[in-house]
Amino acid sequence: MAELSKDKFVIEGKRTSDAESIVRPSLTYWADAWRRLKTNKMAITAMVILIIVTLFAIFAPILSEFDYRTGDLLEVNRQPDAEHWFGTDELGRDLYVRVWEGTRISLFIGIVTAMLNFTIGVLYGGISGYVGGNIDNIMMRIVEILFSIPYLLWVIMLTTVMGSGLFTIIVALSIAGWGGMARLVRGQILQIKEMEFVMAAKTLGADAGRIITKHLIPNTIGVIIISVTFAIPTAIFAEAFLSFIGLGIKVPYASLGSLSKDGTRMLLVHPYQLVFPSIVISLIMLSFQIFGDGLRDALDPRLRQ
Amino acid sequence: MGRYIIKRLIFMFISLWLIATITFFLMHQLPGDPFSDGKKVQPEILKNLEAKYGLDKPLIVQYGTFLKNTAKGDLGLSLKYRTRTVNSMIAQGFPKSLTLGLWAVAVGLVFGLSFGIIAALNNKGFFDYFVIILAVLGVSVPNFVFASIFQYFFAREFGWFPVAGWKGPMYMVLPVLALGLRLIAFQARMMKTNMIEIMGSDYVKTAKAKGLSKTSVVIKHVIRNAILPIVTMLGPLIAGIVTGSFVIEQIFAVPGMGKFFVDAVNQYDFTLILGTTLFYAGLLIFMVFLVDILYGFIDPRIRLDD
Amino acid sequence: MARDKSRVLLDVKDLRVSFDTYAGEVQAVRGVSFYVNKGEALAIVGESGCGKSVTAQSTMQLIPMPPGRIKDGSVMFNGKDLTKLTDRQMESVRGSEISMIFQDPMTSLNPTMKVGKQIMEGLIKHQRMSKSEAKKKAIEMLDVVGIPNPDKRVEQYPHEFSGGMRQRAMIAIALACNPKLLIADEPTTALDVTIQAQILDLMKGLQRDFDTSIILITHDLGVVADMAQRVVVMYAGKVIESGTLDEIFYDGQHPYTWGLLNSVPRLDTNAKEKLIPIEGTPPDLFSPPKGCPFAARCDYAMPICREEMPEETFLTEDHFVKCWLQHEMAPNIENPTKIKRGGK
Numbered sequence: 001m002a003e004l005s006k007d008k009f010v011i012e013g014k015r016t017s018d019a020e021s022i023v024r025p026s027l028t029y030w031a032d033a034w035r036r037l038k039t040n041k042m043a044i045t046a047m048v049i050l051i052i053v054t055l056f057a058i059f060a061p062i063l064s065e066f067d068y069r070t071g072d073l074l075e076v077n078r079q080p081d082a083e084h085w086f087g088t089d090e091l092g093r094d095l096y097v098r099v100w101e102g103t104r105i106s107l108f109i110g111i112v113t114a115m116l117n118f119t120i121g122v123l124y125g126g127i128s129g130y131v132g133g134n135i136d137n138i139m140m141r142i143v144e145i146l147f148s149i150p151y152l153l154w155v156i157m158l159t160t161v162m163g164s165g166l167f168t169i170i171v172a173l174s175i176a177g178w179g180g181m182a183r184l185v186r187g188q189i190l191q192i193k194e195m196e197f198v199m200a201a202k203t204l205g206a207d208a209g210r211i212i213t214k215h216l217i218p219n220t221i222g223v224i225i226i227s228v229t230f231a232i233p234t235a236i237f238a239e240a241f242l243s244f245i246g247l248g249i250k251v252p253y254a255s256l257g258s259l260s261k262d263g264t265r266m267l268l269v270h271p272y273q274l275v276f277p278s279i280v281i282s283l284i285m286l287s288f289q290i291f292g293d294g295l296r297d298a299l300d301p302r303l304r305q
Numbered sequence: 306m307g308r309y310i311i312k313r314l315i316f317m318f319i320s321l322w323l324i325a326t327i328t329f330f331l332m333h334q335l336p337g338d339p340f341s342d343g344k345k346v347q348p349e350i351l352k353n354l355e356a357k358y359g360l361d362k363p364l365i366v367q368y369g370t371f372l373k374n375t376a377k378g379d380l381g382l383s384l385k386y387r388t389r390t391v392n393s394m395i396a397q398g399f400p401k402s403l404t405l406g407l408w409a410v411a412v413g414l415v416f417g418l419s420f421g422i423i424a425a426l427n428n429k430g431f432f433d434y435f436v437i438i439l440a441v442l443g444v445s446v447p448n449f450v451f452a453s454i455f456q457y458f459f460a461r462e463f464g465w466f467p468v469a470g471w472k473g474p475m476y477m478v479l480p481v482l483a484l485g486l487r488l489i490a491f492q493a494r495m496m497k498t499n500m501i502e503i504m505g506s507d508y509v510k511t512a513k514a515k516g517l518s519k520t521s522v523v524i525k526h527v528i529r530n531a532i533l534p535i536v537t538m539l540g541p542l543i544a545g546i547v548t549g550s551f552v553i554e555q556i557f558a559v560p561g562m563g564k565f566f567v568d569a570v571n572q573y574d575f576t577l578i579l580g581t582t583l584f585y586a587g588l589l590i591f592m593v594f595l596v597d598i599l600y601g602f603i604d605p606r607i608r609l610d611d
Numbered sequence: 612m613a614r615d616k617s618r619v620l621l622d623v624k625d626l627r628v629s630f631d632t633y634a635g636e637v638q639a640v641r642g643v644s645f646y647v648n649k650g651e652a653l654a655i656v657g658e659s660g661c662g663k664s665v666t667a668q669s670t671m672q673l674i675p676m677p678p679g680r681i682k683d684g685s686v687m688f689n690g691k692d693l694t695k696l697t698d699r700q701m702e703s704v705r706g707s708e709i710s711m712i713f714q715d716p717m718t719s720l721n722p723t724m725k726v727g728k729q730i731m732e733g734l735i736k737h738q739r740m741s742k743s744e745a746k747k748k749a750i751e752m753l754d755v756v757g758i759p760n761p762d763k764r765v766e767q768y769p770h771e772f773s774g775g776m777r778q779r780a781m782i783a784i785a786l787a788c789n790p791k792l793l794i795a796d797e798p799t800t801a802l803d804v805t806i807q808a809q810i811l812d813l814m815k816g817l818q819r820d821f822d823t824s825i826i827l828i829t830h831d832l833g834v835v836a837d838m839a840q841r842v843v844v845m846y847a848g849k850v851i852e853s854g855t856l857d858e859i860f861y862d863g864q865h866p867y868t869w870g871l872l873n874s875v876p877r878l879d880t881n882a883k884e885k886l887i888p889i890e891g892t893p894p895d896l897f898s899p900p901k902g903c904p905f906a907a908r909c910d911y912a913m914p915i916c917r918e919e920m921p922e923e924t925f926l927t928e929d930h931f932v933k934c935w936l937q938h939e940m941a942p943n944i945e946n947p948t949k950i951k952r953g954g955k
Binding site: 505506507508510511512513514515516517518519521525526529530533604605606 | 668671673675698699702703704705706707710711713715718719720721722723724729732733736737768770781784785
C-alpha cells in the first residue's frame with residue numbers, strides 16, 4: 001500500500017450532492033410511459049398497423065375508380081384480379097373499395113362510440129365518486145340494474161326500437177356501453193380521494209374544481225385511456241354482431257360486419273368474399289388488443305419500477 | 306347466509322321488473338304497424354288481431370296484463386307465428402342452445418384452465434408463447450371468422466365434420482369449438498396471470514420453505530387460489546356464450562334459441578323479442594346470483610351475511 | 612467467543628446474488644460471508660434494500676430463479692454446500708433442518724387452507740406422519756406457540772386469526788419439524804409494538820427449548836439487543852462490520868454502525884437528545900460505486916473512500932470492520948455514539 005499518500009486520508013465528510021442526487025433520471029409520467037411503450041415492439045407494430053389501416057380507410061375509396069354503391073352486373077362474383085384487387089360481390093361491386101369503405105364506417109363507429117362512452121362514463125362516474133354518500137349509492141345501483149342486461153342484448157333491444165342507421169347504431173352502442181366506464185372512473189376517484197396528496201391539496205385550500213383537474217384527472221387518466229382503447233374494438237365487434245343478426249348497417253352502405261356477414265353466406269362458393277373483410281376486421285381487433293395491452297403496461301403507474 | 310340470499314333475491318326481482326318495464330315501453334314506442342308484413346291487412350282482421358293481443362286497450366292496462374302474465378311465466382303469443390306462444394318456442398329452441406352452451410363452457414374451462422396452468426409453469430417457454438398467441442387471437446378475432454374458417458376447412462375441404470345442421474354429436478363439434486374458443490383464450494390468459502401472481506406470493510414462499518415439492522406447491526397452493534377469481538368471472542362469460550351463440554347458430558344452422566331470436570329480430574316479432582330478452586336477462590341474472598352463492602361456499606374468506 | 616469450527620452450523624462464504632431485470636443486472640448481494648454457531652442467534656442488520664433478505668432467502672435457495680441467480684459463493688450447512696444440492700435434496704433440508712418465517716403474517720399464510728393443514732404439510736412430508744398424527748402434532752405446536760383453544764384453531768382459516776396469532780402460527784409451521792436453524796426475516800416489523808414484544812419473547816423461549824439457531828434479519832436494533840449474541844451489519848450488499856452484540860453496540864467502528872445506533876430511540880437517554888438520522892439514500896445497486904458504498908453519506912469520508920473498497924480489519928477474533936478509518940494513516944475519530952457499557 002505504498003502508493004497511498006497522506007492526502008487521501010483527510011476527512012472531507014459526505015458530499016451532499018452525491019447523497020441527495022437522484023440516482024436515475026426522473027421522467028415525467030408521459031415521457032416514462034412513452035419510453036416504455038417504445039420498448040414494446042409488438043405494441044408499436046400494432047400501432048403502425050392501425051395507422052396504415054386508417055390511412056387506407058380514408059384514402060383507398062377516394063383514389064379508386066370504382067364506387068362502393070354501384071355494381072357492374074356483368075362483373076358479378078369475380079375472383080380477385082388486377083382490376084378488382086379483392087374481387088367483386090354478387091352485385092358486381094368492387095370489394096376492394098367496399099372493404100375500405102366498410103373499414104371507414106367500422107372505425108368511425110368504434111371511435112365515436114368510445115368517445116361517447118368515455119364522456120358519459122366520466123361524467124356519471126366522476127360525479128358519483130366525487131359526491132359520494134347516498135347519491136353515489138343510488139347512482140351505482142342504477143348502473144348495476146341497467147347493466148345486469150348483457151351488453152349485446154341491450155344493443156339489440158335499442159337498435160330494434162330505434163332502427164338501424166349509422167347514427168342510431170352509435171347511439172345504441174353508447175347507451176348500452178357507458179356503464180363499465182362509469183364504474184371504472186368512480187372506483188378510481190374513490191381510491192384517489194383517500195390518497196394523502198389529495199388531503200394535502202385540500203388542507204392547502206385548493207377548491208373542488210382545481211382538485212379535479214389538477215389531481216384527480218391526471219391520476220385516473222392512464223386507466224381511462226386504456227379502457228377507451230379497448231372500447232373501440234368492442235364497439236366495432238358489436239356492430240359486426242348486429243350486422244350478423246340483421247340489425248347492422250343496411251345496404252348499399254357497408255361495414256366490416258355486414259361485409260363479413262355477406263361473405264359467410266357465400267363462403268362455400270366464393271370464399272374470397274369473406275377472406276378480405278375478415279382479415280381486416282381481425283387485424284383491427286388484434287392490433288387494438290395488442291396496442292391496448294402495451295398501453296396498459298406503459299401507463300399503469302403501479303407497474304412503474 | 307340466509308339473509309344474504311333473501312336480500313339478493315329481492316334485488317334480483319327488482320332488476321327483472323325494471324328490465325321488463327324498460328323493454329315493454331321501448332317495444333311500445335315502436336313506430337308503424339306490427340302486423341303489416343308487406344300486404345295490406347283488412348281493417349276487421351286487424352281489429353281482431355289487436356283485440357287478441359290486447360293492443361286496443363290503453364297502454365297502462367296492457368302493461369298491467371303484461372306484468373301479470375310475465376309473473377306467471379307466460380310470455381304471450383308470437384306476433385308472426387300467431388298460433389304459437391313464446392314459451393313453446395323457447396321450450397323448443399332453448400334445449401339445443403343449452404347443450405351447445407354447456408359444451409362450450411366445459412370445453413372452455415377444461416382447455417382454458419389447463420393451457421393457463423401449463424403456460425404459467427412453462428413461463429417464457431414455447432408453450433407459453435403458444436398460449437399468449439392463442440389468447441390474443443381468441444379474444445380479438447371475432448367468432449364468426451373462426452366459425453367460417455372451421456366450416457370451410459374442417460367441413461368443406463377436409464370433410465371431417467358436417468357443414469351445418471343439428472342431427473347428432475358430430476354436428477356439435479365445430480359450433481362448440483367456435484363458441485368455446487374465446488372462452489379457452491380468456492381462461493388461459495387469466496389463469497396464467499393469476500398463477501404467476503400467486504407463485505410470487507408470500508404464502509407460496511412459505512410453502513416452499515416448508516420443503517414441499519414443486520408439484521405439491523403448485524397443486525395444493527397455487528392452482529386452487531388461482532381458480533377462485535375465475536369463478537367470479539363465470540357470469541359475464543356465460544353471457545358472452547349466450548350472445549355468441551346467436552351468430553354461431555346462424556352460421557351452422559343450429560335450430561336453437563339464438564336462431565329464433567335472430568329471426569324474431571329480422572321479422573320485427575316484438576312479443577318474441579320481448580319474451581326472449583326477458584328470458585335471457587332472467588337467466589343471466591340468475592346465473593350471476595348462483596355464481597356468487599357458489600363463490601361464498603368455495604372461498605372461506607367470503608362471508609355471505611351482510 | 613473463539614471461533615470453534617465444530618460449533619459452526621452454517622457458514623456462508625463470499626455469496627454473490629444478482630437479479631436480471633429489464634434495466635440490467637442488480638447486484639443485490641456482493642460477496643457476503645458470515646457464520647452461525649449452534650444454538651446461537653445471529654442478527655443481520657441494515658436499512659431496507661441492503662440485501663439482507665436476499666441473503667437469507669439465498670441460503671435456503673428460495674430466491675426466484677430467474678430473475679435471481681446465485682453467481683458465486685458457498686453456503687455450508689452441516690457439511691453440505693446448499694448451493695450445490697439438487698432441488699429434491701434441497702426440499703428435504705427446507706422445513707426440516709432450516710425453516711423460515713417472513714415479515715408479513717397477513718400474506719404469508721395461504722388464505723384458503725386451514726391453519727392446521729398448513730402446519731401438517733411439513734410434518735407429513737418430512738416426518739412421514741399420518742394425517743391424524745400430524746394433526747395431533749399441529750394442535751400441540753399451536754399450544755406451544757401460545758394460541759388458546761388449539762384444537763378449535765387448528766380447523767380455522769388464516770383470516771380468522773389476528774396478525775400476532777398468524778405470526779405465532781407461522782412460527783408453529785417453522786418449528787414443527789424441529790429445525791436446527793430458523794431464519795426470521797423481519798418477524799416483528801409488521802406487528803403492533805406490544806405484539807412485537809410477545810413474539811420476541813416467544814422466539815427467545817423456543818430457541819432455548821428447541822435449541823435452535825436463529826438468523827434474525829431486522830433493521831430494528833432494539834430487537835437485536837433483545838435477542839442476538841452476534842451481529843452482522845450489511846450495507847449495499849456487503850458486510851461492513853461484524854462482531855458480538857457488545858462489540859457492535861459499545862465498540863462499533865464503522866461510521867454506518869454509529870449512524871444506525873444514533874438513529875434508534877432509547878429509553879435511558881435524555882429525552883432532549885435528538886435522534887440523528889442518516890441522511891441520503893443507499894446507492895443504486897444497478898451500478899454500485901467503486902469505493903466504499905457508504906462514502907457518499909459518511910461524515911468521515913476521505914478521498915480514498917471514494918476510490919477503493921477497504922479490506923477487513925480484525926479488532927478481535929470475531930470483530931471485524933471494513934473502513935479506511937482503521938488505516939494507520941487515517942486520523943483518529945472518537946466513537947460519537949452515546950451508548951455506554953452498562954447503560955443497556
